[in-house]
Amino acid sequence: MQAIIQDTFNGISDLKIKVVSDPKSGPLSAIIKTKYTPVLPYDWRTESGELKNIRPVKLPIVIGYGFAGIVDNVGSLRNKSLIGKKVIGASLSGSASTIVDSRIPPILFPVPDNVELSDAATIIGGADTALGIIKKANINSEDVVLITGASGGIGTYLIQLLKLRGVKVIAVGHSSNVEFLKMIGADVVIDYTGDVNEQLLVSLDITQVIDTAGNVRILDEISSVFPDLPIISIAMNYFNSNKFSFIQPNILPKDYMKLLNMLSVGELHAYIQEVFNFRDVVEAQTLSKDSHSQGRILLKWNN
Numbered sequence: 001m002q003a004i005i006q007d008t009f010n011g012i013s014d015l016k017i018k019v020v021s022d023p024k025s026g027p028l029s030a031i032i033k034t035k036y037t038p039v040l041p042y043d044w045r046t047e048s049g050e051l052k053n054i055r056p057v058k059l060p061i062v063i064g065y066g067f068a069g070i071v072d073n074v075g076s077l078r079n080k081s082l083i084g085k086k087v088i089g090a091s092l093s094g095s096a097s098t099i100v101d102s103r104i105p106p107i108l109f110p111v112p113d114n115v116e117l118s119d120a121a122t123i124i125g126g127a128d129t130a131l132g133i134i135k136k137a138n139i140n141s142e143d144v145v146l147i148t149g150a151s152g153g154i155g156t157y158l159i160q161l162l163k164l165r166g167v168k169v170i171a172v173g174h175s176s177n178v179e180f181l182k183m184i185g186a187d188v189v190i191d192y193t194g195d196v197n198e199q200l201l202v203s204l205d206i207t208q209v210i211d212t213a214g215n216v217r218i219l220d221e222i223s224s225v226f227p228d229l230p231i232i233s234i235a236m237n238y239f240n241s242n243k244f245s246f247i248q249p250n251i252l253p254k255d256y257m258k259l260l261n262m263l264s265v266g267e268l269h270a271y272i273q274e275v276f277n278f279r280d281v282v283e284a285q286t287l288s289k290d291s292h293s294q295g296r297i298l299l300k301w302n303n
């Protein structure tokens with residue numbers, strides 16, 4: 001099979017596409033023909049060595065975490081009815097390959113018939129993290145939540161999930177994304193290229209900050225206006241405030257089914273910025289790192 005390999009810590013441009021052995025199917029295997037791999041900061045932050053402390057890896061590795069595809073075959077201990085089904089899942093041993101062997105039954109999820117696999121792919125490392133943050137932060141309808149990184153693969157789901165709970169949302173984003181963020185449902189948009197302090201003064205009712213951007217300047221500005229406001233971050237693990245906490249959220253298998261169902265009934269919308277052929281992974285990851293996000297970038301496989 002073909003796979004995208006990281007064999008150095010020199011960053012995105014050192015990625016290689018190689019032919020490697022197909023996985024050897026075992027009793028717990030679900031062999032999946034990959035259709036889409038979400039491009040996550042997790043990948044390019046691992047490739048540059050930035051995550052060595054929280055995600056030590058022994059190179060070479062197949063990159064990628066989430067996948068969406070069709071089940072081709074299953075091992076003797078797996079449910080045969082999965083064969084031919086659309087699924088999404090996560091693989092801790094890499095997912096950016098033509099074939100994925102998913103051996104942990106609770107993290108493989110059948111996709112409803114009317115949900116596009118590309119849309120479903122955005123749940124892994126996107127909607128799941130957003131829902132995990134909301135659960136951990138204990139947010140309720142009385143809250144007014146400011147989100148940094150609001151236009152990203154997680155932020156676009158955070159806005160939607162919070163609005164569905166009746167929460168007022170203040171989204172922080174680039175000037176080019178102001179209309180996009182309003183369209184998703186943000187009540188107020190703060191343009192981070194402008195004077196953030198001044199824009200914060202019209203939202204004095206904020207009760208909680210969720211940081212998915214990791215920009216110290218923005219958090220400094222927020223803390224200077226609201227010194228007692230709790231800040232929860234998934235993007236950086238230290239900020240000089242006793243109200244700050246770093247979290248690594250996760251959700252239960254039943255929550256994945258709930259998110260898929262919300263896509264199916266149209267309560268949630270998947271925002272896909274662009275789809276690249278897997279061979280163009282360097283271009284796709286560079287766009288993810290350097291451009292202004294509008295949801296998730298995906299790699300497409302020729303299966």
Ligand SMILES: NC(=O)c1ccc[n+]([C@@H]2O[C@H](COP(=O)([O-])OP(=O)(O)OC[C@H]3O[C@@H](n4cnc5c(N)ncnc54)[C@H](OP(=O)(O)O)[C@@H]3O)[C@@H](O)[C@H]2O)c1
Pocket residue numbers: 040041042045125129148149150151152153154155173174192212213214215218233234235247248249288291292293294295296
């Ligand atoms: N702790 C955990 O367990 C966990 C889990 C999943 C993800 N994460 C982390 O969460 C972060 C967000 O993930 P994602 O998938 O949503 O990423 P993404 O799709 O690339 O979106 C990132 C968002 O952050 C904004 N942003 C990035 N750098 C910024 C800066 N310097 N100033 C202002 N805004 C900035 C982007 O705004 P622009 O569009 O304007 O650039 C974009 O809206 C990543 O750092 C990822 O590694 C952590």
